[in-house]
Amino acid sequence: MKRITINQIYKKCNLINKIINIYGWIKNRRHSKSGISFIDIYDGSCSNIIQGIVKKNIINYNEVLKLTIGCSVNIIGVLILSHGKNQKYEIKINTIKVLGWIDSPNEYPISSKNNTLEFLRSIPHLRPRTNLIGSITRIRNNIFYSIHNFLQKKNYFWIPTPIITSLNSEGAGSMFHVSTLNKNQDNKDNNIHFIKKNFFGKKTFLTVSGQLTAEAYACAMTKVYTFGPTFRAENSNTTRHLSEFWMLEIEEAFSTLTDIIKLSNNIIKYIIKNILKNCNLELEFLYNKIDKNIFLRLENFLNSKITIIEYNDAIKILLKSKTYFKNSINFGIDLCSEHEKYLVNNYFNAPIFVINYPKNLKAFYMRLNNDHNTVAAMDFLVPNIGEIIGGSEREERKNFLKKRIVDLGLNKKDYLWYIDLRRYGSVPHSGFGLGFERLVSFITGIKNVKDVAPFPRTVNNVLC
Amino acid sequence: MKRITINQIYKKCNLINKIINIYGWIKNRRHSKSGISFIDIYDGSCSNIIQGIVKKNIINYNEVLKLTIGCSVNIIGVLILSHGKNQKYEIKINTIKVLGWIDSPNEYPISSKNNTLEFLRSIPHLRPRTNLIGSITRIRNNIFYSIHNFLQKKNYFWIPTPIITSLNSEGAGSMFHVSTLNKNQDNKDNNIHFIKKNFFGKKTFLTVSGQLTAEAYACAMTKVYTFGPTFRAENSNTTRHLSEFWMLEIEEAFSTLTDIIKLSNNIIKYIIKNILKNCNLELEFLYNKIDKNIFLRLENFLNSKITIIEYNDAIKILLKSKTYFKNSINFGIDLCSEHEKYLVNNYFNAPIFVINYPKNLKAFYMRLNNDHNTVAAMDFLVPNIGEIIGGSEREERKNFLKKRIVDLGLNKKDYLWYIDLRRYGSVPHSGFGLGFERLVSFITGIKNVKDVAPFPRTVNNVLC
Numbered sequence: 001m002k003r004i005t006i007n008q009i010y011k012k013c014n015l016i017n018k019i020i021n022i023y024g025w026i027k028n029r030r031h032s033k034s035g036i037s038f039i040d041i042y043d044g045s046c047s048n049i050i051q052g053i054v055k056k057n058i059i060n061y062n063e064v065l066k067l068t069i070g071c072s073v074n075i076i077g078v079l080i081l082s083h084g085k086n087q088k089y090e091i092k093i094n095t096i097k098v099l100g101w102i103d104s105p106n107e108y109p110i111s112s113k114n115n116t117l118e119f120l121r122s123i124p125h126l127r128p129r130t131n132l133i134g135s136i137t138r139i140r141n142n143i144f145y146s147i148h149n150f151l152q153k154k155n156y157f158w159i160p161t162p163i164i165t166s167l168n169s170e171g172a173g174s175m176f177h178v179s180t181l182n183k184n185q186d187n188k189d190n191n192i193h194f195i196k197k198n199f200f201g202k203k204t205f206l207t208v209s210g211q212l213t214a215e216a217y218a219c220a221m222t223k224v225y226t227f228g229p230t231f232r233a234e235n236s237n238t239t240r241h242l243s244e245f246w247m248l249e250i251e252e253a254f255s256t257l258t259d260i261i262k263l264s265n266n267i268i269k270y271i272i273k274n275i276l277k278n279c280n281l282e283l284e285f286l287y288n289k290i291d292k293n294i295f296l297r298l299e300n301f302l303n304s305k306i307t308i309i310e311y312n313d314a315i316k317i318l319l320k321s322k323t324y325f326k327n328s329i330n331f332g333i334d335l336c337s338e339h340e341k342y343l344v345n346n347y348f349n350a351p352i353f354v355i356n357y358p359k360n361l362k363a364f365y366m367r368l369n370n371d372h373n374t375v376a377a378m379d380f381l382v383p384n385i386g387e388i389i390g391g392s393e394r395e396e397r398k399n400f401l402k403k404r405i406v407d408l409g410l411n412k413k414d415y416l417w418y419i420d421l422r423r424y425g426s427v428p429h430s431g432f433g434l435g436f437e438r439l440v441s442f443i444t445g446i447k448n449v450k451d452v453a454p455f456p457r458t459v460n461n462v463l464c
Numbered sequence: 465m466k467r468i469t470i471n472q473i474y475k476k477c478n479l480i481n482k483i484i485n486i487y488g489w490i491k492n493r494r495h496s497k498s499g500i501s502f503i504d505i506y507d508g509s510c511s512n513i514i515q516g517i518v519k520k521n522i523i524n525y526n527e528v529l530k531l532t533i534g535c536s537v538n539i540i541g542v543l544i545l546s547h548g549k550n551q552k553y554e555i556k557i558n559t560i561k562v563l564g565w566i567d568s569p570n571e572y573p574i575s576s577k578n579n580t581l582e583f584l585r586s587i588p589h590l591r592p593r594t595n596l597i598g599s600i601t602r603i604r605n606n607i608f609y610s611i612h613n614f615l616q617k618k619n620y621f622w623i624p625t626p627i628i629t630s631l632n633s634e635g636a637g638s639m640f641h642v643s644t645l646n647k648n649q650d651n652k653d654n655n656i657h658f659i660k661k662n663f664f665g666k667k668t669f670l671t672v673s674g675q676l677t678a679e680a681y682a683c684a685m686t687k688v689y690t691f692g693p694t695f696r697a698e699n700s701n702t703t704r705h706l707s708e709f710w711m712l713e714i715e716e717a718f719s720t721l722t723d724i725i726k727l728s729n730n731i732i733k734y735i736i737k738n739i740l741k742n743c744n745l746e747l748e749f750l751y752n753k754i755d756k757n758i759f760l761r762l763e764n765f766l767n768s769k770i771t772i773i774e775y776n777d778a779i780k781i782l783l784k785s786k787t788y789f790k791n792s793i794n795f796g797i798d799l800c801s802e803h804e805k806y807l808v809n810n811y812f813n814a815p816i817f818v819i820n821y822p823k824n825l826k827a828f829y830m831r832l833n834n835d836h837n838t839v840a841a842m843d844f845l846v847p848n849i850g851e852i853i854g855g856s857e858r859e860e861r862k863n864f865l866k867k868r869i870v871d872l873g874l875n876k877k878d879y880l881w882y883i884d885l886r887r888y889g890s891v892p893h894s895g896f897g898l899g900f901e902r903l904v905s906f907i908t909g910i911k912n913v914k915d916v917a918p919f920p921r922t923v924n925n926v927l928c
Contacts, residue, residue: 003718005686007619023686023718025889043717044685045619072889074718100860100890108888125677125881126888128684137685141621148612155471155509157605160900162919163627163670163693164640164708166926176628176642176663178670180697199640199697199707201924206627206642206670213589213919213928220592221508221601222469222487228692229627233644233663243663244628253507254467254487254538396564417589417928424572424590425489425536426564436624455626455677460665462630464677464881 007045015079026071037064047281051090068105124455135282140440146274159217161210161226166202174233175205206231218251219421225250239448244457251431257376260430264380264389272298291445307352334361340386351382364404367393385442391432398422471509479543490535501528511745515554532569588919599746604904610738623681625674625690630666638697639669670695682715683885689714703912708921715895721840724894728844728853736762755909771816798825804850815846828868831857849906855896862886
């Protein structure tokens with residue numbers, strides 16, 4: 001008999017009074033004195049549980065009485081409409097088979113309802129069994145798929161840009177080394193020996209961005225994107241940083257700062273519309289447990305217009321503000337989290353694009369503006385989170401690009417291939433990067449990105 | 465004026481006699497003596513080029529005469545139906561703007577029509593400009609999106625399983641080390657010091673598979689998949705191996721070997737149907753240039769039935785064969801590429817599933833059969849490529865799993881979390897892994913996976 005998921009029960013309307021075959025885990029159970037047991041089963045396919053009713057005349061009722069939260073079962077029974085106020089359906093159980101018991105039920109961490117997020121982080125392999133992490137997983141999946149749907153409908157091509165790279169600086173922080181050397185074998189080796197013996201014949205690192213290689217494809221296919229893991233070896237233990245995180249990066253030939261600002265705004269609105277449409281139960285759960293502001297925040301975002309502000313004007317606003325900031329403000333500083341939050345949450349009370357940053361604050365590949373001091377860059381700042389997207393026009397003029405590489409002390413030899421893109425049929429082009437976990441955090445209202453990544457990697461923290 | 469892509473010209477029917485705005489690169493140009501120039505433009509959005517016609521009375525006709533292959537241009541003109549036999553449309557050009565010239569056109573490698581695949585591998589940043597790599601890129605994108613569509617329609621949840629792992633063996637070959645230590649700083653350090661100083665507080669590696677962590681989610685959400693880069697530090701310079709490659713891994717609770725065999729067969733058929741439907745021009749290009757067998761191979765696959773053969777029976781067939789094999793055959797050997805090819809191409813002349821391998825050939829997590837000698841594993845072998853999918857039932861019985869971990873000399877402490885999944889509501893479950901580049905190779909007929917990965921990483925080879 002074909003097994004069906006709880007999601008299918010709720011999606012199909014034609015199963016009433018039919019015998020169905022369900023697999024899942026016990027979420028709750030209670031036994032009445034009259035010899036009826038009620039067991040709530042979840043299978044993760046949706047937010048709903050299904051209640052099963054077992055009568056004491058079933059052959060293994062003694063087992064039913066021993067069931068605890070988390071046991072896995074297979075049940076076969078008749079689906080009926082429920083009179084209970086908490087569920088639409090229930091199952092009159094004919095047979096129940098226990099597939100897996102819980103070793104020492106008192107120690108099973110998921111049976112406690114009062115687990116903190118911090119505690120759940122210590123058991124990343126078990127926490128998907130909670131309603132909270134289950135909801136986040138379904139929403140994250142929906143955001144992920146919406147991103148691909150949006151871009152595929154608009155004919156962007158997905159490019160699997162490489163993770164292992166020999167570029168040791170792309171203007172985005174510290175990198176992890178990749179090697180095959182066993183530390184025991186090479187205590188006495190010097191650096192040159194190390195390089196020669198290494199697997200790839202040169203020093204290699206985990207990429208901080210797929211942008212540069214994506215540009216090579218944009219300069220041939222026009223509209224491309226890459227979406228995969230990226231890495232930062234930074235010792236920053238905040239709620240917004242992971243050592244390993246997914247990043248969406250779009251590169252588009254013949255497009256301008258204005259184009260990518262529109263695109264950024266459209267893609268996030270598209271995602272949020274989809275989440276509101278497809279994940280209503282999950283959002284309601286988060287509304288009840290985590291964030292009373294969740295629907296308002298998402299609706300506000302959908303209703304927001306594009307607000308663009310020059311970096312210089314942002315600094316002026318901050319200088320005029322009477323708020324106390326820990327980090328002092330002057331023209332030329334990078335905006336800190338507190339500054340971003342003031343602008344978005346207090347001053348504009350809306351998401352904003354800050355554009356035209358001083359060139360010294362930004363990476364070598366961003367296009368120099370005519371003032372020769374600023375670059376055609378944009379950061380998209382959203383409420384609570386701050387920067388969620390960063391992008392720019394890319395410097396397509398060979399000589400300007402070369403000068404920036406030299407001025408910043410980068411090794412020109414490493415970038416010859418990148419300069420080639422400007423030697424052969426160079427085109428104006430732009431792109432941006434979107435931090436995936438930050439977007440999930442913004443949408444779910446879960447403040448710490450460690451709770452929206454299934455197995456977060458941070459300093460001193462690699463579990464599973 | 466809004467720019468449109470060449471793909472849009474061919475998809476929309478209502479642009480005839482309208483003025484359109486196109487950006488792209490010169491694929492070809494010729495100048496008639498009567499003062500008319502014909503320029504073919506591509507933009508990568510599809511296999512089609514669009515021909516533009518420029519008359520000498522245009523203001524910058526002297527520039528037009530200097531155009532070479534690869535130059536980037538913006539043209540505005542009227543779209544008309546073409547009388548030429550090679551194209552459906554052409555553009556009467558009103559204005560043409562040269563955006564980027566080619567430095568030393570004689571040296572521009574893409575202008576030669578006789579570049580070998582080997583040569584193109586040396587310029588991974590420029591080769592997407594060729595028709596061949598452009599076609600592969602569009603097909604690869606379509607395969608990728610088809611995989612997600614197939615799984616999302618069936619309600620599998622995507623899980624971003626981690627790349628950085630502390631597990632140093634999952635039964636799948638050598639691993640790359642990840643560290644933040646600068647080799648210059650630690651010449652005199654011993655191994656313990658190394659570990660303590662490391663970023664994550666323990667030794668870390670690049671993952672060979674997301675399976676184990678995906679299982680944790682299958683044991684809560686029922687149907688999940690992970691699809692991202694995986695790594696092998698193996699010194700094998702073949703047409704089928706990359707150090708970095710994408711792998712689709714599906715894990716499903718309550719599913720059996722039979723279930724995942726059906727699922728494997730269905731997903732590949734779904735993908736091929738989509739490719740035949742959406743990438744016809746690309747397949748025709750490959751048919752003409754690379755592989756006269758391409759349509760036949762794909763149709764044959766669609767028409768194939770599921771053929772399942774026991775490992776023991778496969779060995780018997782090989783022993784009876786009169787073909788000479790380099791690697792000798794007996795019960796207990798792992799099937800080599802030559803054996804797989806004989807079975808698929810010669811004996812069955814069809815894709816086959818080989819099942820129930822000796823346990824010693826397979827990883828610790830595969831479920832022991834009742835004979836206590838074999839495991840409930842399957843390899844899906846396809847023509848020319850050999851193994852494209854490998855999967856199994858996972859050992860859900862705590863004591864069997866523990867014994868295998870101990871027997872194989874693995875460090876049980878590392879796998880406590882994995883054993884937890886069997887201590888708390890364990891369920892029968894199965895899963896498989898699909899090598900993405902091998903699938904692209906199988907579908908396109910491009911023999912070397914280095915040509916279907918945009919920036920392939922292999923021993924001594926990290927370009928860009």
